[in-house]
Amino acid sequence: MNLYQPMPMRVERVINETSDLTLKSFELTFENKTDQKAFFEKYNPGQFCQFSVFGKGEAPFGIASAAWEGPFVRFTVQNVGSLTQTIHNLQPGDLVGVRGPLGNGFPLDKLKGRNLVIIGGGCAFSTLYALTKHIMYKEHRKDYGQLTIVYGARNSGLCLYKADIESWYDRSDMVIHQAIDVPEEGWDHHVGYVPDVVKKVAPAPKNTSAIVCGPPIMTKFTLPILSELGFPPKEIYTSLEKRMKCGVGKCGRCNIGSKYVCKDGPVFTLAELNDLPQDI
Amino acid sequence: MSYKTTPVNQFPKLVSQWIKKYDVTAPAEAKNGLEYKTIGDPAEMMLNNRVNTTYAPKAFFLPQSEKLFTVEHGRFQAPELKTKPRLLLGVRPCDTRAFWLLDTVFLAKGEEDAYWQRRRADSLVISFGCDTPCASCFCTSVGGEPFGREGSDIQMTQLEDVYVFEAFTEKGSALINKLPEADAATVKKVKALQKTSAAEMPKAFDNTNLRDHLYALFEDDFWKEVAETCLGCGVCTYLCPTCYCFDIVDEVQRGERVRNWDTCMFRVYSQEASGHNPRPNKAARTRQRVMHKYAYWIDSINEFGCTGCGRCVVNCPVNIDIREIVSAAQARSAKMEAAK
Numbered sequence: 001m002n003l004y005q006p007m008p009m010r011v012e013r014v015i016n017e018t019s020d021l022t023l024k025s026f027e028l029t030f031e032n033k034t035d036q037k038a039f040f041e042k043y044n045p046g047q048f049c050q051f052s053v054f055g056k057g058e059a060p061f062g063i064a065s066a067a068w069e070g071p072f073v074r075f076t077v078q079n080v081g082s083l084t085q086t087i088h089n090l091q092p093g094d095l096v097g098v099r100g101p102l103g104n105g106f107p108l109d110k111l112k113g114r115n116l117v118i119i120g121g122g123c124a125f126s127t128l129y130a131l132t133k134h135i136m137y138k139e140h141r142k143d144y145g146q147l148t149i150v151y152g153a154r155n156s157g158l159c160l161y162k163a164d165i166e167s168w169y170d171r172s173d174m175v176i177h178q179a180i181d182v183p184e185e186g187w188d189h190h191v192g193y194v195p196d197v198v199k200k201v202a203p204a205p206k207n208t209s210a211i212v213c214g215p216p217i218m219t220k221f222t223l224p225i226l227s228e229l230g231f232p233p234k235e236i237y238t239s240l241e242k243r244m245k246c247g248v249g250k251c252g253r254c255n256i257g258s259k260y261v262c263k264d265g266p267v268f269t270l271a272e273l274n275d276l277p278q279d280i
Numbered sequence: 281m282s283y284k285t286t287p288v289n290q291f292p293k294l295v296s297q298w299i300k301k302y303d304v305t306a307p308a309e310a311k312n313g314l315e316y317k318t319i320g321d322p323a324e325m326m327l328n329n330r331v332n333t334t335y336a337p338k339a340f341f342l343p344q345s346e347k348l349f350t351v352e353h354g355r356f357q358a359p360e361l362k363t364k365p366r367l368l369l370g371v372r373p374c375d376t377r378a379f380w381l382l383d384t385v386f387l388a389k390g391e392e393d394a395y396w397q398r399r400r401a402d403s404l405v406i407s408f409g410c411d412t413p414c415a416s417c418f419c420t421s422v423g424g425e426p427f428g429r430e431g432s433d434i435q436m437t438q439l440e441d442v443y444v445f446e447a448f449t450e451k452g453s454a455l456i457n458k459l460p461e462a463d464a465a466t467v468k469k470v471k472a473l474q475k476t477s478a479a480e481m482p483k484a485f486d487n488t489n490l491r492d493h494l495y496a497l498f499e500d501d502f503w504k505e506v507a508e509t510c511l512g513c514g515v516c517t518y519l520c521p522t523c524y525c526f527d528i529v530d531e532v533q534r535g536e537r538v539r540n541w542d543t544c545m546f547r548v549y550s551q552e553a554s555g556h557n558p559r560p561n562k563a564a565r566t567r568q569r570v571m572h573k574y575a576y577w578i579d580s581i582n583e584f585g586c587t588g589c590g591r592c593v594v595n596c597p598v599n600i601d602i603r604e605i606v607s608a609a610q611a612r613s614a615k616m617e618a619a620k
């Protein structure tokens with residue numbers, strides 16, 4: 001086994017997620033059956049992969065698909081730099097390198113039997129989407145209590161996974177709240193910032209865990225609101241983004257104190273974060 | 281295990297035999313002082329030095345630049361490295377201790393780094409116990425000893441005109457099992473020497489509760505003060521036997537993905553794509569270097585991540601002395617405590 005060896009994967013489908021074309025989803029399939037088997041034996045929502053395009057390097061992306069969706073892995077990639085530009089140019093049939101799944105992911109066993117409020121914003125919603133898909137699968141749904149989703153985007157054009165999320169409104173076993181920053185014609189959901197929406201719609205903290213992933217500023221303002229609402233620090237989960245290289249706890253790059261975000265995280269409880277030196 | 285001996289004047293003959301089977305790598309004279317070299321002739325080795333080599337021997341297991349893959353048509357192929365086994369000879373116990381510390385990172389069960397693992401497996405390490413430590417050494421302040429065994433297969437000790445060998449691993453015993461057994465009087469002398477060497481080593485600082493004291497100072501201006509003159513050159517980390525941070529880059533022209541040593545003392549090391557930098561100044565970076573060694577390693581495996589080799593002390597261009605930083609931190613934290 002070689003920790004740094006990317007497995008070959010093939011681009012199967014490319015989805016334009018947003019009207020400004022800055023966000024695309026890529027569904028990749030495995031070239032080798034053994035890789036596929038190893039991947040799904042390990043995969044747990046909240047984990048990430050190192051996505052390689054030779055010559056441009058590697059970068060971590062959260063996994064945006066649930067295992068039951070099929071033998072593929074979805075990543076949602078925002079075009080912000082040279083590697084992501086190259087990824088955005090990929091076409092179905094192209095070969096890429098992927099390492100993973102990496103990191104701890106969400107603690108599904110601990111979340112079982114609890115109500116969940118899943119709070120996300122921007123592109124970081126991708127792993128929360130995977131988590132939601134996982135929970136809503138018919139065989140898993142009964143393992144969890146009430147499910148509330150709060151998802152914010154700057155404007156309606158930047159909302160991810162539109163058709164799918166639209167269909168969530170019709171379900172009786174979950175509540176979905178979408179928000180955009182400023183009013184738009186035809187938008188009949190929330191208008192405002194995620195932390196404010198959370199304040200309004202969050203379920204009671206009793207037997208409830210909160211999971212928050214979003215841009216740092218959103219997370220920063222949402223965490224205190226959850227605390228105010230009475231969520232204890234050990235029931236608030238968040239996923240950190242850090243610069244990474246190896247993704248497996250060797251290269252030293254992503255440490256916060258003695259923890260490595262790539263290996264010990266990326267998912268931490270607020271209680272765990274409070275115990276770490278403020279080196280974030 | 282048993283002790284073996286060879287007269288000092290016979291040792292070159294023994295090394296000549298080893299050279300046939302191994303890449304024998306030992307301290308030797310070089311441009312920048314003493315350096316590990318793969319020797320063709322035992323006369324080249326310089327074991328009895330009062331100073332350690334400039335570069336740490338970590339490079340034999342984690343090269344400064346190393347090819348991870350050859351890449352063709354998007355497929356990553358790891359190189360097959362068939363090397364002659366290496367015999368590292370005359371490594372000081374602080375440096376073998378560093379191998380042992382880094383093994384906990386690179387040989388962690390189920391997460392082995394294949395490159396480190398193979399190089400470690402293909403090598404034998406003979407350490408040379410220190411009976412006259414130099415002024416910049418402080419192994420006993422950080423959990424080591426001048427005759428520490430960690431990370432070596434065999435340890436050699438010099439008693440006037442004989443070398444005495446003790447093997448700690450099977451492959452170590454296999455190398456020396458044909459040598460004559462040491463008699464009881466010799467063994468006694470070796471043990472006595474080991475004891476006095478450790479006892480005579482002066483302590484550089486008191487390491488009691490060092491971890492807690494460093495954490496207490498995390499937000500303090502202390503780091504600004506100690507990092508004031510730092511140039512951010514990274515020498516302290518490149519020469520350090522326990523620093524192992526690396527970067528992974530693609531060399532397109534050569535069709536290779538390589539890893540290179542990196543250093544937390546550079547601003548770009550922690551620079552994120554968003555523009556945010558969690559360690560934006562040298563105070564934060566110096567704090568990271570010092571706290572990784574004396575606090576975070578303790579958190580992870582309850583050992584210090586510094587072996588007291590003194591290289592960073594001797595080679596810092598502006599004479600920043602990690603021993604002084606630690607002593608000052610202890611004093612500052614004690615003062616803070618008293619003021620409470």
Ligand code: SF4
Nearest residue numbers: 520586587589590592
């Ligand atoms: S921190 Fe300095 S003294 Fe300690 S092992 Fe590294 S180079 Fe040697």
Ligand code: SF4
Nearest residue numbers: 510511513514516596
């Ligand atoms: S060697 Fe000295 S000047 Fe250079 S980075 Fe280290 S502490 Fe700073």
Ligand code: FES
Nearest residue numbers: 245247251252262
């Ligand atoms: S990315 Fe290398 S240690 Fe985390």
